[in-house]
Structure formats: C-alpha cells, structure tokens
Amino acid sequence: PQIRKMLSSGVCTSTVQLPGKVAVVTGANTGIGKETAKELAQRGARVYLACRDVQKGELVAREIQIMTGNQQVLVRKLDLADTKSIRAFAKDFLAEEKHLHILINNAGVMMCPYSKTADGFEMHIGVNHLGHFLLTHLLLEKLKESAPSRVVNVSSLAHHLGRIHFHNLQGEKFYHAGLAYCHSKLANILFTQELARRLKGSGVTTYSVHPGTVNSELVRHSYLMRWIWWLFSFFIKTPQQGAQTSLYCALTEGLEVLNGNHFSDCHVAWVSAQARNETVARRLWDVSCDLLGIPVD
Numbered sequence: 670p671q672i673r674k675m676l677s678s679g680v681c682t683s684t685v686q687l688p689g690k691v692a693v694v695t696g697a698n699t700g701i702g703k704e705t706a707k708e709l710a711q712r713g714a715r716v717y718l719a720c721r722d723v724q725k726g727e728l729v730a731r732e733i734q735i736m737t738g739n740q741q742v743l744v745r746k747l748d749l750a751d752t753k754s755i756r757a758f759a760k761d762f763l764a765e766e767k768h769l770h771i772l773i774n775n776a777g778v779m780m781c782p783y784s785k786t787a788d789g790f791e792m793h794i795g796v797n798h799l800g801h802f803l804l805t806h807l808l809l810e811k812l813k814e815s816a817p818s819r820v821v822n823v824s825s826l827a828h829h830l831g832r833i834h835f836h837n838l839q840g841e842k843f844y845h846a847g848l849a850y851c852h853s854k855l856a857n858i859l860f861t862q863e864l865a866r867r868l869k870g871s872g873v874t875t876y877s878v879h880p881g882t883v884n885s886e887l888v889r890h891s892y893l894m895r896w897i898w899w900l901f902s903f904f905i906k907t908p909q910q911g912a913q914t915s916l917y918c919a920l921t922e923g924l925e926v927l928n929g930n931h932f933s934d935c936h937v938a939w940v941s942a943q944a945r946n947e948t949v950a951r952r953l954w955d956v957s958c959d960l961l962g963i964p965v966d
C-alpha cells in the first residue's frame with residue numbers, strides 16, 4: 670500500500686466549475702485523455718473529444734454523457750498523423766465555436782515500429798510533437814480571444830532520456846523506438862516553454878505535464894512494456910489518477926504565474942538540462958514551423 674500510495678500521489682483539489690467553458694482533449698477515447706475529458710464534462714464544460722477513431726469516440730462520449738449528465742460532449746475526427754486532418758478539425762472547430770478555454774494536447778504514441786505520418790514525419794515526433802504544434806498554432810487566435818485560457822501539453826518523465834537531434838529529427842539516420850518516444854516528449858516540454866515565452870501578456874498560459882506511470886493502452890506496441898505494466902498493474906496509477914496533473918494545470922486558480930512550467934503529481938517538477946535550453950527551444954520552434962509550412966516569425 671505504501672508503494673502504491675507513493676506512485677499514485679497528486680490529486681487535483683480545485684473546485685472550479687466550468688459552465689459556459691469550452692475544452693478540447695486530444696486522444697480522449699481512452700486512457701488519461703478519457704478521464705480528463707470526463708472530469709471536464711463533470712464540471713459543466715462543453716468538451717470536444719478529438720479522436721482519430723470517431724466510432725470509439727462516440728461510445729466514450731455516450732458513456733461520459735450518461736455518467737455526468739452533461740450532453741455537451743462532442744466527438745470530432747482528428748488524426749494527428751495527418752496535417753490535412755488537423756487542418757480540417759481546426760477549420761470546422763473555428764467555424765462552429767466562439768470560444769476555446771482549455772486545450773489538452775494529450776494524445777500520444779509510444780515505441781511504435783519505425784513508420785511515418787501522412788506527411789512523412791517519423792511517427793513519434795510527428796504525432797506527439799508536430800501534430801500538437803500545428804493544432805495549437807491553428808487554435809491560438811481562438812484561445813487568445815477566449816483568455817484567460819490554457820494549453821496543457823502531456824509530456825513525460827521519459828523526456829530525461831530525450832535529445833533533439835536536429836540532423837536526425839525524422840530518425841532516418843538511426844532509430845530506436847524507445848528513444849524516439851523520449852525525444853518527442855522532450856519536444857513537448859521545449860514547445861511548452863517557447864509557447865509560454867511567446868504568449869506572455871496574452872492571457873493564454875501553458876504547462877507541460879508528467880502524468881505518472883499509468884495503466885493505459887500506451888504500452889500497446891511493446892511486448893516488454895505490456896508485461897512490465899501487467900506485472901506492476903496494482904502499483905501504477907489508474908487513468909483517473911493519471912489525469913489529475915492535467916486537470917490541475919487546466920483548472921487551478923492562480924497558476925498563471927507558473928506559465929511554462931512542468932508539473933508532476935500536481936507540483937512543479939524538475940526537467941532535464943536540454944529541456945531548459947532556450948536556444949534549442951527556439952530552434953525547435955523554427956524547424957517545426959518550417960516542416961509544417963507555418964511562416965516563421
């Protein structure tokens with residue numbers, strides 16, 4: 670019980686309610702994203718489940734509607750491995766909604782065999798970083814118009830093993846599925862910090878999060894990780910516990926002063942040296958814009 674308690678700490682104690690607020694959660698059909706979306710709906714927000722599999726999303730939306738009594742749980746198609754899908758999602762969302770108060774960039778893939786997105790990006794950096802980078806860019810004006818608003822980027826402790834190899838961003842020179850994940854999670858933190866710098870004074874704040882070690886489908890691509898997760902399933906966090914730090918960053922009043930910080934177990938957490946490197950963050954921003962055809966400012 671002590672080990673379990675240690676690995677499962679961090680509870681979002683905010684009592685903030687969200688009537689009239691609009692939230693988007695990526696990868697909300699399962700795991701941490703589903704629990705995050707459920708809690709936002711429970712608090713009265715209109716919640717968009719941005720999922721690549723709309724059928725799976727609809728089942729979850731129905732479940733959340735029944736559990737929370739909130740009918741404003743909507744599913745929209747979003748495949749982060751395809752910039753056309755990201756642009757279509759954003760276009761429809763911007764046409765449909767007046768506001769966006771909370772964007773949770775939660776979706777992620779881990780340790781998938783070498784593969785590329787529709788636009789030719791390596792899958793981890795493509796989905797986990799570039800996909801969310803483009804989505805945030807497309808929704809940024811709406812977030813600014815809706816200020817105070819927040820962007821939460823779900824990263825990982827695994828970023829400590831990550832490095833941004835600009836000469837091998839797409840893993841073409843060498844590739845290791847585990848490290849590719851770590852690199853993409855480092856990119857999430859660098860993106861958060863650079864975004865925070867650029868958004869100063871706009872009323873939009875951003876945070877990165879390590880959710881803990883969570884019993885979810887993230888390990889689906891690795892037999893070894895599935896086995897470790899199964900072995901330790903009693904000790905690791907449930908998805909509901911894993912959602913707490915994302916919720917903390919999305920909801921806690923007065924968190925604006927910690928704009929750009931990284932959180933774990935609902936506390937500010939230490940990040941690796943490269944994750945604090947402003948030059949790398951700025952260069953990653955510029956390279957990401959370049960890859961996505963966004964004008965560099």
Ligand SMILES: NC(=O)C1=CN([C@@H]2O[C@H](COP(=O)(O)OP(=O)(O)OC[C@H]3O[C@@H](n4cnc5c(N)ncnc54)[C@H](OP(=O)(O)O)[C@@H]3O)[C@@H](O)[C@H]2O)C=CC1
Binds near residue numbers: 695698699749881
């Ligand atoms: N579980 C853990 O221990 C940890 C998790 N994290 C992070 O937490 C986040 C959530 O992961 P978790 O809930 O654990 O994992 P899950 O695998 O349970 O959920 C991941 C979600 O991302 C979605 N997704 C994957 N690829 C795409 C894509 N191309 N387009 C849109 N959505 C996509 C999945 O959709 P589908 O169901 O259709 O595949 C799913 O909804 C991730 O960013 C992960 O890196 C960080 C540290 C530890």
Ligand SMILES: CC1=C(/C=C/C(C)=C/C=C/C(C)=C/C=O)C(C)(C)CCC1
Binds near residue numbers: 824825882897904
């Ligand atoms: C050895 C060991 C563990 C393994 C932890 C691992 C392997 C964590 C990996 C985290 C990842 C991949 C995060 C994703 O972003 C547990 C389960 C904590 C239980 C205690 C002993």
